[in-house]
Amino acid sequence: MGYNLLKGKKGIIFGALNEQSIAWKVAERAHEEGAELVLTNTPMALRLGELNQLAEKTNSLLVPADATSVSDLQNLFDKAMEHCGGQIDFVLHSIGMSPNVRKKLPYDDINYDFFSKTLDISALSFHKMIQVAKQKDAIREWGSIVALSYIAAQRTLFEYNDMADAKAILESIARSFGYIYGREKHVRINTISQSPTPTTAGQGVKGFGALMDFTERMSPLGNATADECADYAITLFSDLTRIVTMQNLFNDGGFSSMGMSSRAMMQYNKSLECKECKENPLNNPDEF
Amino acid sequence: MGYNLLKGKKGIIFGALNEQSIAWKVAERAHEEGAELVLTNTPMALRLGELNQLAEKTNSLLVPADATSVSDLQNLFDKAMEHCGGQIDFVLHSIGMSPNVRKKLPYDDINYDFFSKTLDISALSFHKMIQVAKQKDAIREWGSIVALSYIAAQRTLFEYNDMADAKAILESIARSFGYIYGREKHVRINTISQSPTPTTAGQGVKGFGALMDFTERMSPLGNATADECADYAITLFSDLTRIVTMQNLFNDGGFSSMGMSSRAMMQYNKSLECKECKENPLNNPDEF
Amino acid sequence: MGYNLLKGKKGIIFGALNEQSIAWKVAERAHEEGAELVLTNTPMALRLGELNQLAEKTNSLLVPADATSVSDLQNLFDKAMEHCGGQIDFVLHSIGMSPNVRKKLPYDDINYDFFSKTLDISALSFHKMIQVAKQKDAIREWGSIVALSYIAAQRTLFEYNDMADAKAILESIARSFGYIYGREKHVRINTISQSPTPTTAGQGVKGFGALMDFTERMSPLGNATADECADYAITLFSDLTRIVTMQNLFNDGGFSSMGMSSRAMMQYNKSLECKECKENPLNNPDEF
């Protein structure tokens, strides 16, 4: 089925929940490409999700771990190295959550304990995972670490709230640690900035459907699916990208380089020209 | 009226045509701030436009010059230095034209002589103007050179055609020459990336009205007007920004840092939800 | 002395400590330009520094406040508005500190409580200050908020540690809140990314002298001084930049747009060609 791009490689996948998860797709594709995997998520996610199935299907070890807990991460890497009989070749970080978004606290009335939690779960967990790995010398020379990001790190999207700030620091950690881990062990660290994707996490955001319609029409190749993200991640885990590091790589059908497409503009223009729209006031005027 | 920010300074303004021109507004504001000016445009633009009035109003010297002609530029700088009794403090480049856009040749059926002309008029003219000025030692130490650019240099907009490529090279020239002129004479070179502005030049572009509506709703402070651009240019000509160079500076109400605003999304959403729109096929389906 | 650019405006300056501080220079220049000021720093900084002198010299109110404390910030804005007889026009945030840097904990053996503290002091304090200001409606329409940043937000510098991540999130907060505060009150929020500057804060960083030599030779206009940063900040507080928002603006003599200068390369080349250098092993080989 695959190309054997990851044959003989061992990897850890953080953050798969169910079939919609990007991490789920990455695990499936990595397995197809010949990798041996360890899957992990929080104990709660393990109860809510269907990670057991994925572990069975891909013949992977499943280790519960809260990625904000250094001791959980230590245990995870110990188990993983034991299971794999040595060092790990690649790691995927696909973790993000904002209590402020969940509780619908607007960005200008944010709760600061929640803000710190958003950062801890969505970004500092990435640092912790790398620091633990490095201290245990758990990643093989020329290994590859990837985290999933979003264009909100560069450009503000309404309702994305403190997750934008979390993605900004996530990408910064990739650079900061990419320098250290690169110079010492040739381990590369990158982020993939993925199109909005209808995962369980994504769907919670208000106005998500209209946003996806817009980005679909803006992007010459359309929105990237979770499957396409998995394909891209495979290249970054493979030996073909050994010298690419400290980069934020857009997998988005071209959206990030678009100012305005003909298709999106025509659709938008309808709202300006049709009579019904003109008569129709904007739905939530208090939200401006 | 002003702050005397440019008191005692002398400047050359390229590209004013009529009252809508950004260059026109810059000239007015620079005059208010105490600068002595030399205005220039092509002989044809002088016939079509109303530059005489501006020269009178601001008590400026008017020198016709085709900015793609090195000899015209040499003559211009000679005249300007003679008129000003010495070196020039600041220069504005506000010039852009694409024969491909004018002739409605699409980007995938471009005429290459026209492409070269687009680049020569809209970008290489900037290099020529600076090279001539430097060879004549026409700019005072710590002088300031500014060109007007547009976000198409970074992100593709439908119908903007080869002007996008011209703006990309314009910004590159600002960097390349900013290094040379900076290290040798402390002259700084920057570009202002301005919101879409309803000037004579801007209005020619198809779909310009809908685009301006969109960028207005996307930008938290709205589109920047020509007057606001002039204010910004004044700060870049003043002594308060002496160490800012080789930068592309967005004067756009925040547009460049927006992914999606609530206002733009709501307007767009109307086109997805209203019945009339749904029944209405896109206007020009062959343009996709 | 000045241009009256801030005549009638009221501002709050966070983070001045002594004469080397950028915030100190900004306060002096804002005063010269006609602004009425409120100065603030932590109680400890007030004891260690010489802020009293600055307050006297600029005829400013001095209010102690820990910028990580919402209640301190609330008290500060209350006092400031009372003192100024109404709303504030501009705010400067010049605050940064990393316990990990202070304790010389390397980036791959970071303390996570310290990491959170770095972020809280250097970045979340910016959000808190803005949120408090907005909830009190303390900033006038078209007001201006500026924070000081550093290129470490985009590019990794050895020894800069978690301050790089803090600057990345600081710039993200400027964008995220710039959108909200812009659309609702036309308040603009930007960051200035300043050259390395020999302030009390800057000097603590190891290898700072050699770095400043390098950036001086790389930058066509040399490193920007604290005085030049103050001049630039004045333009951003003035009415001439009303439509510039959500931007990170480099005040760095061109450094950010340089790949390699002739001067820096020649200096570097000496180390490759001179006999003494060749014989001399690198000083700290264990640091690579």
Next chain:
Amino acid sequence: MGYNLLKGKKGIIFGALNEQSIAWKVAERAHEEGAELVLTNTPMALRLGELNQLAEKTNSLLVPADATSVSDLQNLFDKAMEHCGGQIDFVLHSIGMSPNVRKKLPYDDINYDFFSKTLDISALSFHKMIQVAKQKDAIREWGSIVALSYIAAQRTLFEYNDMADAKAILESIARSFGYIYGREKHVRINTISQSPTPTTAGQGVKGFGALMDFTERMSPLGNATADECADYAITLFSDLTRIVTMQNLFNDGGFSSMGMSSRAMMQYNKSLECKECKENPLNNPDEF
């Protein structure tokens, strides 16, 4: 040897000259990965170089073509499609030359006919090749086009001259045409921004050795070799990156995200501290 990543795919490689050429390495790797190739370069390059050997080794068709000539390009695509029995899957553009650099004309005393030639050879040739391909419908749906670029497009390097501007417009063309070709035929267009590489082309640039030493020490993974560039190009031609378009992708060991590394700083610091260096004036003081 390979993964069969390009099995059944047909590609055209522009710009291989000899074994050092990146394009040469890409051709070798693409062949290993199962692709069928057409090689092309100017008639003069065919005489000077050893392209015949490569054609033999990779069992490729060799078609002379001047990439600035539309008719040559038309002939090339006709021949290629005939040879391949249909549409092409991928194209590599690895072409760049500046007469101003060759003639050692400095950037502030440039010849404008040469400047236009630099742009025509190094950048407009990319547009021509794509326009010809599109008009002949020569690229298969979801095909991939890649050009080689350099960080000079974003940051100025001494002596790189008008090649910097050429790379800026090259990357802009990738975006502009990436939008058009993407929306209509799902063809993606990207550029790889490669480390300085000791090819025949690269070696001509003055100070190249010292620059490579510097970038080697700055980059946590070291400079990317031509072989590593070829590996990366393979991923971009493969089906695993189908939704990545309009991007400039750094293959540079992390250089583009570095501000200053410990290793480079220590080497630089030697030149500041050793006695011999201090006594030694800079070699070419007139070059500053």
